[in-house]
Amino acid sequence: MMTNTDSRLTQGQFSFLPDLTDEQITAQIKWALAHGWAVSVEYTDDPHPRNTYWEMYGMPMFDLKDPAGILMEINECRKTFPRHYIRVMAFNSERGTESPAMSFLVNRPANEPGFALDRQETSGRTQRYSIRSYATDKPENERY
């Protein structure tokens, strides 16, 4: 079990708040759409902080204007991957940014075992650190 605040993975914009309701998720999607950002849904069972590329649940929704449609995708993804981490991302294509503008979790496994810190001692008291998710000792899709 993770021993940090709330015993949970803290990636994303709102991990320190209670889990978002569908209504709250809709409000955030509205904010993204109001800025003209494309919204996408991504999932993973490897929440390593350096695991950049979560699986895409479809492509970013460039032309959807209705938050309800996006919420539907989120709920489909939750149904398909109920024990995965799922995040909503928004992409800003504006010159000078051209990068994600939002990222927040909308689903997480019931049990979050967290990460081990492996140390390899080297010269001059230096240590090589690597972070390993306990869950990823198992194969993909059998982790949570």
Next chain:
Amino acid sequence: MDLENKSGSNGTNERYKSGVIPYKQMGYWEPDYVPKDTDVIAMFRLTPQPGVDADEAAAAVAGESSTATWTVVWTDRLTACDLYRAKAFRVDPVPNTGAGTNTEAQYFAYIAYDLDLFEEGSIANLTASIIGNVFGFKAVKALRLEDMRIPVAYLKTFQGPATGIVVERERLDKFGRPLLGATTKPKLGLSGRNYGRVVYEALKGGLDFVKDDENINSQPFMNWRDRFLYCMEAVNKASAATGEVKGHYLNVTAGTMEQMYERAEFAKELGSVVVMIDLVVGYTAIQSMAVWARKNSMILHLHRAGNSTYSRQKNHGMNFRVICKWMRMAGVDHIHAGTVVGKLEGDPLMIKGFYDVLRETHNPMNLENGLFFEQDWASLNKVMPVASGGIHAGQMHQLIHYLGEDVILQFGGGTIGHPMGIQAGATANRVALEAMIMARNEGKDYLAEGPKILDDAAKTCKPLRAALDTWKDITFNYESTDTPDFVPTPTTSL
């Protein structure tokens, strides 16, 4: 003989007769001059000595910051001297100064410099002209460099920020909210082991970064190597405990460049994502470290140690917005740029100007925010402003209102001084931040409703409740000294 108008030639015998003539007549005053797109333009606040007229003082500043000396020299005629002379082309009285006010007469003097006066990619060379001899010049009683327009042609000779806001966020995997930091306290005296404790607790509690203070280098109580080793232990342990990328700005400031490189290399070897330097290391050292940081995929944090010695007083020195411009060119990724609400100097309108200089791709002229020129940033990366000094969770709505989203909010005392401990302090700040961003995105009037939003968030977060209760009445209401010249009423920090 018209001595003032000799363009296109090397002048006349009359102009170059040995002796002393006014700078205006030496060719440094050209009221009809239209600056070229490739000119560097500097704008100075000028207080002439009694009896010196403003145009002559402006011409003198142009002269002394470009080619002139106090007397006529014939060797000018061996050069294309008309080109190399800086040209004062506009002098405006500063509003609310001079007769009938409490301030002696000041003038805004605009001076244009040809691009060929400057070496490519060198802040040292640029500044040796613009703020070189001229600030001690007797003909001016006081002089302040207020703003500069850097032409795109010159910007393109600079690397710019090693990483920039966009790539920093991608590397850290943190989007859509300000980043959170804290400076380890006490600033001085902790052993390496005790120091790392503060770093671990703050990061595990919810901060993204912890920071060395500006004067932590390698003192008898803590050798730099010890600090780096213990801090990276803390960073990695906190990252494993939270599943988030974490960092600690390891201050590599040292007595020589060789030592700075040695420390930076060690930080890299230990896997740090960021290193830090102080403004007092100097412009050339900053540029060198920016090149090193780009080469090594490292974020470069700059603490503005020393800037207030010359940026705070309104009549003499230089405005901090110029430092912001130079530092964006020099290539830092972070710079402390004011909080509005905290313990350090900062008028809200002026700070908006600084933040715009650091973060926008293009600045329109905006006199209210102290931006005297339009500035195209020529795709130089954006610099992340850092707000630190006397801020706490209870001000979160104001901080987001004034400073926006691309900023690092650093709560040193507001984390470490929390009654329930450092982790709780960090959690309080993170919860306050996330609650406020959520409310903003939901379209709430978060500035007006801020205290209520925080109270609501504190219902499920005891550390936030404790933070709000501890610091509820703490504000720093002092008049700013660096204020706008172009607003009808003075503004004060809230």
